[in-house]
Structures are given as C-alpha cells and as structure tokens.
Amino acid sequence: DADVTQTPRNRITKTGKRIMLECSQTKGHDRMYWYRQDPGLGLRLIYYSFDVKDINKGEISDGYSVSRQAQAKFSLSLESAIPNQTALYFCATSERQGSYGYTFGSGTRLTVV
Amino acid sequence: AQSVTQPDIHITVSEGASLELRCNYSYGATPYLFWYVQSPGQGLQLLLKYFSGDTLVQGIKGFEAEFKRSQSSFNLRKPSVHWSDAAEYFCAVGVSYGGSQGNLIFGKGTKLSVKP
Numbered sequence: 001d002a003d004v005t006q007t008p009r010n011r012i013t014k015t016g017k018r019i020m021l022e023c024s025q026t027k028g029h030d031r032m033y034w035y036r037q038d039p040g041l042g043l044r045l046i047y048y049s050f051d052v053k054d055i056n057k058g059e060i061s062d063g064y065s066v067s068r069q070a071q072a073k074f075s076l077s078l079e080s081a082i083p084n085q086t087a088l089y090f091c092a093t094s095e096r097q098g099s100y101g102y103t104f105g106s107g108t109r110l111t112v113v
Numbered sequence: 114a115q116s117v118t119q120p121d122i123h124i125t126v127s128e129g130a131s132l133e134l135r136c137n138y139s140y141g142a143t144p145y146l147f148w149y150v151q152s153p154g155q156g157l158q159l160l161l162k163y164f165s166g167d168t169l170v171q172g173i174k175g176f177e178a179e180f181k182r183s184q185s186s187f188n189l190r191k192p193s194v195h196w197s198d199a200a201e202y203f204c205a206v207g208v209s210y211g212g213s214q215g216n217l218i219f220g221k222g223t224k225l226s227v228k229p
Contacts, residue, residue: 033216040122042203042221043157058216090156100145100207102217104156 003027006091006105013081013112021076021108023091029103030096032074034058034066037088037107046089049074050096081112115140115208117220125226126194134189134223136204145207146187147217148178152200160202163187174198199227 004025013019023032030051035043045058047066055068063085067075078085091105116139126132138144145164149157161172168180178189187204204220 035219040221042119043219045216045218048216100147100162100217102157102159104158106156 002106003103004091004093004105006089006108008108009106010109011111013110015082015112017081019078019081019110021078021089021091021110023074023076023105025072025074025091025093025103027093027103028071029093030071031094032068033092033094033102034064034074034076035090035092036060037090043090046076078110078112081110083112086110086112115206115218117204117206117218119202119204119220119223121223122221123224123226125228127228128196129193132189132191132194132198132225134202134204134225136187136189136220137185138187138204138206139185140206140208142209144187145209146178146180147205147207148172148176148187148189149203149205149219150174150200151203151222157203160189194225194227196227196229199225201225 007022033048034046037043044060046064049055049068052068065077089108092102094102118137120135147162148160151157160176161170163170163180171177176191180187201222201224203222205217208215
C-alpha cells in the first residue's frame with residue numbers, strides 16, 4: 001500500500017455539488033497538506049494541518065474546507081463545486097521538524113462540469 | 114513575501130546534452146530549498162534538497178543543484194539528459210514559523226522535453 005493514499009483518483013462532478021476528497025497516510029507524520037495544481041501555476045497550498053487540532057488556511061482556501069479526522073486522515077471538501085476548481089489535487093505529509101520531508105499522494109484529478 | 118521563480122516554462126534539450134533548470138527564490142532567512150520532479154500522471158518525487166553546508170548538492174537520477182546565496186538561486190543541473198528525464202520540474206522553498214518548520218512554497222514549474 002502507498003504511504004499516502006488519495007481517493008478517488010479521478011472524479012467528475014457537476015457545478016453546485018458537494019464533494020469530498022480523502023487522504024490517508026501510514027507514515028505516522030503529524031503534518032498534512034492539501035495542494036492544488038493547475039497547468040502553468042505550479043502547486044498552491046489550500047490548507048495545512050500541523051496536528052489534529054491545528055488547521056490553517058493556505059494561499060487559496062476560499063471555496064474549500066477541511067477536516068482532520070485523525071492523525072492519519074485529512075479530507076478536503078468543496079461545499080459547492082464550481083468549474084474553476086477543476087484541477088489536480090495533491091495531499092502531502094511531513095514530519096514535525098527538521099527535514100521538510102514531504103511525501104505526496106498520487107493526486108486526485110477533479111473535473112467540475 | 115516568500116516566493117519561488119522558475120523563469121523557463123518549457124525547455125527542450127537533445128538526449129545526451131547537458132541541462133540546467135533555473136530557480137530563484139525570495140526568502141528573508143536561510144532557505145531550505147528543494148527540487149521535485151513530476152512525471153506525466155504521477156505525483157511529485159524529491160530529487161534533492163539543500164539545508165546548509167556544501168552548496169553543491171547531489172540528488173537522485175544523476176541530478177545536482179548549486180545554492181548561490183548572492184544570486185538567490187538554486188539551479189538544477191544534469192550533465193547528460195536521458196529520454197526518461199522528460200517531466201515537469203518544480204523548485205520549492207521551505208518556510209519556517211518562529212523557528213518551526215512550516216510548509217513548502219513551489220515555483221510554477223519547468224516542463225522538460227527531450228529530443229531523440
């Protein structure tokens with residue numbers, strides 16, 4: 001099994017629908033992140049969580065919410081999906097200190113029609 | 114504000130030729146710098162990182178990068194490119210908060226194409 005697992009891998013949804021992207025990890029890392037990748041824009045941070053009770057907004061949090069259900073699980077929700085949220089979404093984890101050793105999931109490709 | 118600039122959106126090199134991908138950063142403190150590679154349809158893989166010490170760092174797959182503080186640069190190099198190196202490459206800087214490790218800020222990426 002992968003260290004960081006994202007589900008689903010691909011999803012097509014309609015405008016206005018609520019959708020949840022899930023991320024689970026077996027690394028035992030405290031910190032988890034959600035990034036969004038758009039062509040030509042690189043990866044932009046949506047939300048990050050340094051532990052279960054510590055959740056922070058990133059660069060582009062509008063239109064998104066997150067839930068850290070446990071150390072190993074970090075979900076990203078789009079309350080009312082819109083077409084410009086069509087993107088590739090990555091979850092990542094890292095240790096608490098020192099190495100910035102990020103482990104990335106394989107990504108979720110979301111299309112909003 | 115912290116930022117990472119990758120000036121080249123797309124580079125094409127011939128197989129066997131040398132490669133240099135440029136990265137400039139803006140960060141007030143000592144930077145933690147990274148290069149990641151993303152093959153088509155894949156996640157990101159760490160190529161190498163710089164924290165301190167020797168300014169020339171070696172990574173996986175034959176890549177190296179040189180930190181130049183005076184130029185705020187962290188360019189990625191490879192002496193001889195292979196067709197399998199075709200991918201998108203991201204430079205990133207690790208930011209800290211009050212001395213504690215924070216998150217990564219990524220550049221917009223450079224797409225590398227390799228000609229036979």
